Amino acid sequence: MVTKNEIWQLLEQVSDPEIPVLTIVDLGIVREVELEDNHCTITITPTYSGCPAMQVIEKGIEELLEGIISVTVKSTLSPAWTTDWLSENGRNKLREYGIAPPEHEVDKSVLFAAPTVVPCPLCKSSNTKMVSQFGSTACKAHYQCNECMEPFDYFKCLK
Amino acid sequence: MNREQALFEYTLRIADDSLILGHRVSEWCGHGPILEEDIAMTNIALDLVGQATNFLEYAAKVDGKGKTADDLAFLRYDRDYRNALLVEQKNGHFGDTMARQFFFDVFRKLFFEGLTKSTDETLAAIAEKSLKETKYHLKHSSEWVIRLGDGTEESHQKIQESINNLWRFTEELFFSNDVDTMLLESGIAVDLNALYPLWKSQVAHVLAEATLEIPSGTFQQKGGRTGFHSEHLGYLLAEMQYMQRAYPGMEW
Numbered sequence A: 001m002v003t004k005n006e007i008w009q010l011l012e013q014v015s016d017p018e019i020p021v022l023t024i025v026d027l028g029i030v031r032e033v034e035l036e037d038n039h040c041t042i043t044i045t046p047t048y049s050g051c052p053a054m055q056v057i058e059k060g061i062e063e064l065l066e067g068i069i070s071v072t073v074k075s076t077l078s079p080a081w082t083t084d085w086l087s088e089n090g091r092n093k094l095r096e097y098g099i100a101p102p103e104h105e106v107d108k109s110v111l112f113a114a115p116t117v118v119p120c121p122l123c124k125s126s127n128t129k130m131v132s133q134f135g136s137t138a139c140k141a142h143y144q145c146n147e148c149m150e151p152f153d154y155f156k157c158l159k
Numbered sequence B: 001m002n003r004e005q006a007l008f009e010y011t012l013r014i015a016d017d018s019l020i021l022g023h024r025v026s027e028w029c030g031h032g033p034i035l036e037e038d039i040a041m042t043n044i045a046l047d048l049v050g051q052a053t054n055f056l057e058y059a060a061k062v063d064g065k066g067k068t069a070d071d072l073a074f075l076r077y078d079r080d081y082r083n084a085l086l087v088e089q090k091n092g093h094f095g096d097t098m099a100r101q102f103f104f105d106v107f108r109k110l111f112f113e114g115l116t117k118s119t120d121e122t123l124a125a126i127a128e129k130s131l132k133e134t135k136y137h138l139k140h141s142s143e144w145v146i147r148l149g150d151g152t153e154e155s156h157q158k159i160q161e162s163i164n165n166l167w168r169f170t171e172e173l174f175f176s177n178d179v180d181t182m183l184l185e186s187g188i189a190v191d192l193n194a195l196y197p198l199w200k201s202q203v204a205h206v207l208a209e210a211t212l213e214i215p216s217g218t219f220q221q222k223g224g225r226t227g228f229h230s231e232h233l234g235y236l237l238a239e240m241q242y243m244q245r246a247y248p249g250m251e252w
């Protein structure tokens, strides 16, 4: 019979459909794995309210565990997902992929605060500028490097 | 009216503000003044529709009549919508859209901060989730109000007109009736009367930064919260509900 640990390991095979370099475990959206009487309940949480990837992820989990154990996927909103749950491993993968990982600091004041300094994932320069707070997906902002001129995505901080 | 009916009505107000504004903002898709704004608008619309889904799912559950969130979104008539008049107003030009968004975002941030402390666990959880997104929306709309107000002579004049035109819909955001009274007693609802002065001072702060005037007009139009909408909502619903009306029960 499959153990909880093995299920956690298996879940590493389900990747985020929008950022395939990250698994759902890296992202911290798997909140709980419960095992009872040969049935497994997995609780996941969305990154953003309108995240269109949730259904795909749910399907991915069901397909992954098909034939291994019967599974129910539950979704929860509280506590709300934060970028703090992104694993160190996930941060490194993002950087290698060309997406700047979220900076740990909180955006102090919502208004009038200077945008966070985000180092360029390509040339590592800190001389970058925010082009738009909203990027190609809900979880990203759009930046550009002033040194190497490359545009890049920033996985924005959500707390 | 019993507690369940009040809670249903209350949840619909929140859901419908998100749903109708989300649809409005999505109308910018492909029409943004610059590519970055097109992307920003569609992101904001997605957040709002996502919030609406969460609130409508809860409303359907509280209602207990076997309806789904989709039934509530797509199969009600205009008189059954509970959104404030502000959010159904047409997009107009980009300044009009930003002024509408700014008034709403300031309200929404304060409201969700309050709702995270609700004794209703589901409402508190959705509020906690939505608040994080709303902070980004507010930053975006405030910066545009400042940029346009403190921009060129033309942008200043245009955004001032937008602010003046939409001002009459702002007080309705703080509308409350016996629904609120009932739910305030049990700690479910947010005290909107207490939020209004905060809203005013935060709006004044940004308008000052934007070198814009606070409108002096005192006329206020209300009705959305009790189902009396402007003609604009009908057109919006015609487009939003088209698919479900033409092909009842269809799914993606």
Ligand SMILES: [Zn+2]
Pocket (backbone or CB within 6 Å): A120, A121, A122, A123, A124, A125, A145, A146, A147, A148, A149, A150
């Ligand atoms: Zn660079």
